[in-house]
Amino acid sequence: MKRAIFLLCAFLAAGLAAMPAIAGDEDHDPVSSSRRSDARRGEATVQILRSVAVTKTANLNFGALFASARASTVRVRTNGARVCGPGLNCLGTASAGAFAIAGIPGESVSVSIDDPTVTLSDGASHAMPVTLSVSARHLTLAGGNATVRIGGLLKVAANQPAGVYSGQYSISVHYQ
């Protein structure tokens, strides 16, 4: 069928010089159009993502401690466990920071701490530095949700003045 049509077209071309072009246009062959339709059809796709929502669910808390005559550290791991440095007495309850992430189910996100070093202040002239760490830099939003936890290493100076010290940090979460 196809061959017969091409032959006919060719004869017409020889007979009518005015005809501009003779097409082997597949559309002109209804008999086999179904066979061809898939081959000459392309698909265009895109996925539109919903913004990631990040909500703090827990503060990073080093608990309470007695400073000593020499400098030391207190570490809170991302699982919330506290490691009290030599010379220090650690009291109270410690907790890791935690954030709930909500987005498109199955998508992967990257997590980063905007400034991994934060300074805790007593509101006066005293300060302590904290180096932050994150439980995972890459997460998959199974079911659209995930939790990321933040740990920290607090540096306590020798004879650190008593007081309540606090500071703020922020994290960024992006689709990958």
Add this chain to the structure above:
Amino acid sequence: MNKLIVKGLGLAGMVSAAGMITAPAHATSATGDATVKILQAITVAKSSDLNFGKVLASSTASTVAIAESGTRTCGSGLSCYGTTTAGAFNVTGSTGETVSVAIDNPTITLSDGGANAMTVALNTSTSSMTLAGGTGSFKIAGTLNVGANQAAGTYAGQYSVSVNYQ
């Protein structure tokens, strides 16, 4: 003598026969060639889809463009992720013949299967090509119009191309 007459009659008959086809009188004979070339049917096969990847929409409308190289240009306000590809087709036909390439529907609509849609403007730099070795290929670029606060979801749409002998 007798022979000569017969020849003359034969000639008259031939002239008369030619005259009936072209003009009633004063005809001269000429020869023409009738030729035909049988072309192999063109086949077109998609080798890759046009994929814009993943896009995080914003509160203002913007665009995402995929070049024929597959390179993505993410419009202002948008964040783009994932891998991208340009559309691509392979063509087979008669060796050495030139074919024209056209996108049947240069503007298509991508739908999420629900009520949300976006339009894509398609284009290709290949308007014609020669089937060296009986094969050729061309690519499809596209520009996606992303609406303000475009609803999240997977959007898809179809387009078709026509390849014809010239």
